[in-house]
Amino acid sequence: MLAAFCLALAAGAEVKIDKTAYQGWPNCYRVSNGVVELVATGDIGPRIIRYGFAGGQNMFWEDPKTLGKTGGDTWQLIGGHRLWVAPEAAPRTYAPDNSPVDVKIEGAVLRATQPVEPTTGLQKEIVVQMAATGTAVTLTHRVTNRNLWTIELAPWALTMMAPGGVSVAAFPPRGKHPQALVPTHPLVMWAYTDFSDRRWQLNKKYLILRQDPKNPEPQKAGFFNADTWAAYLLGSDLFIKRYRADPSKMYADFACTYEAFTNADFLELETLGPITKLEPGGSLDHVERWSLHAKIKPAGWTDAEIDRVILPLAAK
Secondary structure, X not given: OHHHHHHHHHHHOOOEEEEEEEOOEEEEXXXXXXOEEEEEEOOOOOOEEEEEEOOOOXXXXXXXXXXXXXXXXXXXXXXXXXXXXXXXXXXXXXXXXXXXXXXXXXXXEEEEEOOOOOOOOEEEEEEEEEOOOOOOEEEEEEEEEOOOOOEEEEEEEEXXXXXXXXXXXXXXXXXXXXXXXXXXXXXXXXXXOOOOXXXXXXXXXXXXXXXXXXXXXXXXXXXXXXXXXXXXXXXXXXXXXXXXXXXXXXXXXXXXXXXEEXXXXXXXXXXXXXXXXXXXXXXXXXXXXXXXXXXXXXXXXXXXXXXXXXXXXXXX
16 A cells, blocks of 8 residues: 555656745746755856755855845855856856846756856856656756857866755775775865864765854865765755766866865865867756755764765765
8 A cells, every 4th residue: 555655646746847036036946846946046047046855944055145136247156056167267267147047947857048158158057857756856067168269178066055064075986905006086185275174074985074154264175086976964954966977088176076165154065077178169068966865864974974874875
């Protein structure tokens, strides 16, 4: 009887996309399957400003100073999830996304496309596809070169997490000497990286970074992992994002596929695609897969406890 009920429930599940006002922006779009919900902005972007359980907390940070605002010729934090291009350089990376985007709904798929950036000649798009059941969301980030010349760049997907949580990201598989004689990946530091900062924890298998609203000092580090995944625990809700990299290609920032950044306001989980020479009119895609998990309570942040509680969820 229970199995039949579950099958019937699954058969009736569907993804609904509704236009709605959100945090002062009148033209936003709520994507939900009844279990989780996601809000994409239409007045600015492309941005995903909310992702969480239906009726629950927003896993993403929202900047109270810029909520509901539009326009302006300088880039704004705003919050949520966005698409940039790497390597990081001003002004190209910091092209404003303060203008309305073209939102198209194709069945259960939402496609948000910005106008061509006047300062870069690039056009950015985020395509959202939520599973009919469960919490899975697939995001396709697309960059198109609208210039008349070739541009070299990498797609860069950044998710700004709400304060007070803990992030964990997996290093590539570990080994033992003397069987493992060659290096497996870089661990990349910035000039302001300080691993003596108590927000960092370097385990054998995992890199852990805590968000502390009382500590304003920025911290950042990154590394390469072909099977990139990172998680963020906020209370007992766990957000996971995954990205599959290509080891045969070149990556920015001394070959990073994953980077973590934090300050007093938020913690950022970032994935990077390969550096690509994008011909005029050409596009490249960068795909992330998200999931959300409830009632997750690790007893600590040891490798063994992460293996027990978080790894089985990230490996699905």
